[in-house]
Structure formats: structure tokens, C-alpha cells
Amino acid sequence: MANLKLKIRDKTVFDGVVSKYILKHFFRFWFKVTGWRTTNTVSKGAGITIAAPHTSNWDFVYALGAAILLDKKIYFSIKDSWCRIPVVGRLIMWLGAIPIDRSAGGQGQVELIKEFVQRHKTEDIFFLFTPEGTRGQSHKWKTGFYHVAKDTGLPIFLAKVDYKIKESGVFHSYQLTGDKEDDIQSIQESYTSIYGKFIEDQFPRYVGPMPAISDMDADIMKAVYSFKGKATQVEIAAKVKLGKLSSNMLEFLTDNGILEQDIKNGEPCYRLTFVGKGYLLHLVPTLAV
Secondary structure: OOOOOOOOOOOOHHHOHHHHHHHHHHHHHHHHHHOOEEOOOOOOOOEEEEEEOOOOOHHHHHHHHHHHHOOOEEEEEEEHHHHOOOOHHHHHHHOOEEEEOOOHHHOHHHHHHHHHHHHHOOOOEEEEEOOOOOOOOOOOOOOHHHHHHHHHOOOEEEEEEEOOOOEEEEEEEEOOOOOHHHHHHHHHHHOOOOOOOOHHHOOOOOOOOOOOOOHHHHHHHHHHHHOOOOEEHHHHHHHOOOOOOOHHHHHHHHHOOOEEEEEEOOEEEEEEOHHHHHHHHHHOOEOOO
8 A cells, every 4th residue: 555656536516516515615704814916917727836935834824725716726736644644634635746766766757747737727726836845944945836837838837935924825827037046046035025924944045025016116127137238228218108207216215126227238237136026926927027
């Protein structure tokens, strides 16, 4: 039995009409009483979903609640040893567990996940990964989620459980650019403004809420992002369809570390910092690459 290869369940708690009906009413009541709310989700179809920061077992409860309320289906990775515990294991699998065998002989599990994702990629599903890999203090992310997204061609849904504003759900559907280092750092920066249950344990560390950004500021950030590099003030103004772009607007974004100034062909130009890219992921549901 211990050597039996576990299979991912096609039908889980999310497929049971009665169970889902009961759970939806429970979470609707609980969120209302506790002051929690869901995000205005931007996900459509299947996606490799990052759940961060992950500092408490309560994170999964709030993520589950948001998924139930938003009519999404969750699958989450967990050590296969948990799925082998009598009774408890069956319950975990019923909740949508993807059993991961981390032993040397369990390398085929990665392919199992990819195959499963491919079979269900047209469904409205969150394939949940916790890049911190632990509820304790972490200093780096595990990037398995990135490789699964790349190999399956699925977007990466950025999900959060923010205990400061009491909000749970997906806030951005990220399209890979092909530059892994840039993608990972941009995504990580989007999580520095999210408040975990135990912020001393979360990575990347919490730096505070986003500065107040106007619609014009957001348009400028999107314009600079679209150039995939440096853009002059004239180029930015043309992109946002302004006859003349005020230097004060660019100074505000530069002073807040969102843009950085450089020189292009002898004149000032601007590009998004990673902080700026992280903020932009909160402001825009999805970005074309």
C-alpha cells in the first residue's frame, strides 16, 4: 500500500452539488461575520496559482472560502505522506490534493501533474502552489510552479490572503515573458504589499501598502511597460495619448521608486523598476507581452 502510486482525483468537493451548496452558504456567512471579502477575480479557465504569503494553516481556509464563493475549483500540492494517512488522507484527496512524492523515485510525479493539468486546462481551476514551501520563515521561493506553467502554457494566477484588508482571491493573471529572472522578481515584488498572518515569517518581506496611484499614473506605468525597456517622455505621452506629459507626473512615480530615470540617445528616458512592475500587477488584471 505504501508503494502504491497515488492518483489525482478528477472529482473533488468542488464537484458535489450538495457539498458545494452547503459550503458556499457557510463561507458567505463566515466572510460576512468576520469582515472578509473576495477579490474581483480576473481568472478565467485553468491557471497555475501562487498562494502567498503562506505563514499559517488558515491561509488555505481563506483560499478555499474564496474559491467556493467565486465558483472556482482548487487543486493543491501536498506531501503524499499526508494522503496516505487512513481517513485523513481520503479527506485531503477529496479536498483536491495533488500528492507529491519528494523521494528519489518520485520524479514521475512532476509529469503526472503536467498530464493532469493538460487534461483540465479548459476548466475553471486553480492549481495551487505555495512558493515559500513552508509555513515557517523562508528566504527564497521554490520555482516549480514556474516550470509547470511554462510546460503547460497556462498563465500564472497571482492569489493572496491579505490579513490587513481581509481580502482573499486572485488579483492578476500573469503571462510569462520568457525571462524567468524578470518574471519571478516582478511577481515577488507584487507580494511585498500583501500582509500575511505572521509577517515576520513571510518572503518577500512586507514593506507596506502601495502608494495611492491615480488613473493617469496607472496609464503611464502601463505605457512604460509596453515598451519593454526604456521610453522617453515624448514616447510615453504618445502612448497615453497626451499632447504633453507633465514632468511632475514622472517625478512622482520616480520619487516613489516606481520609475527610474536613465539616458537614451542623449535625452532622459524612463523604465519601470521591479517595485513598479509589482505595483502594476495589482492595478491591471492582465498584461499583454
